[in-house]
Amino acid sequence: MIRCLSFLFVALLAFSSNGMYAQQKPEPWSNKQLLETEKLASRIGQGEVQNLLILSIGPDALIKGSVGIGPASEKENINKLRAYLKDVAKGKEVIIYCGCCPFDRCPNIRPAFRALNAMGFKNAKLLNIHQNVKVDWLDKGYPLNE
């Protein structure tokens, strides 16, 4: 009986923990839509940027060639993102990044990616910034906007 109760307790704990909740809630991007920072840095370095759009949906557009939309946790910036992409072909490679903090704490990447999905962008990517744009971009000496 005691064993049974303690099992129930452990199960309840697991269910109520944030980790479990985070696992159950699917991200708006697939693993295939995550783009590694070194790949983007190398493409920018080699000038292979004609066919892509790089958009910052966080506090600042540090990455070379990227356009700052503003933090996508704010509704007005989601509207700006929609307006900016209104006439862009749906097949265009659109890469978004925030870089404030790790994904689990970032308030911007999910609303922005959902907006891209809702607009029908088939080739949307999220830059896979593990820690933040300082550690994963600036400190690596990758190209920056002037």
Next chain:
Amino acid sequence: MAASLHAQNKMLKIGQSAPEIAMPSPEGDTISLSSLKGKLVLVDFWASWCAPCVKEQPELKVLYDTYQGGMENSRFEIFGVSLDKDRHNWLKAIERLNIAWLQVSDLMFWKSPVAGDYFIQDLPFNVLVDKQGNIAAINLHGKELKDFIASYLGNER
């Protein structure tokens, strides 16, 4: 290149002199960390976009009210250094969180030179600077932070 220098595995060390921070306050005056010499200073690196930093502010307020209490001659001070980019969001957060201690920001997000000077890898991050201007503790939070400040100021009496 400055950026690649930061990539080397350098770290802040306890006992070293605290790198200078001189940035504008919300009112526009430049306030420097060195001007606070003689006090124990908690340098709190934060930003309005950093959820755990925002969550920590009420705890800092308790420390501030306990050890600073608005007294000019107190031996404790908090120096909030924001990595915000947007001035409006920075000021809004200060107001909403009712922050009474010193606040500065160069509004440069992760590009701020202090992020490199203090080898900041993540926020929240803080250092305690002793009255001589040296680093006394690095990145203490919660009970550890409270105990350190109590012990430092207690031992001084």
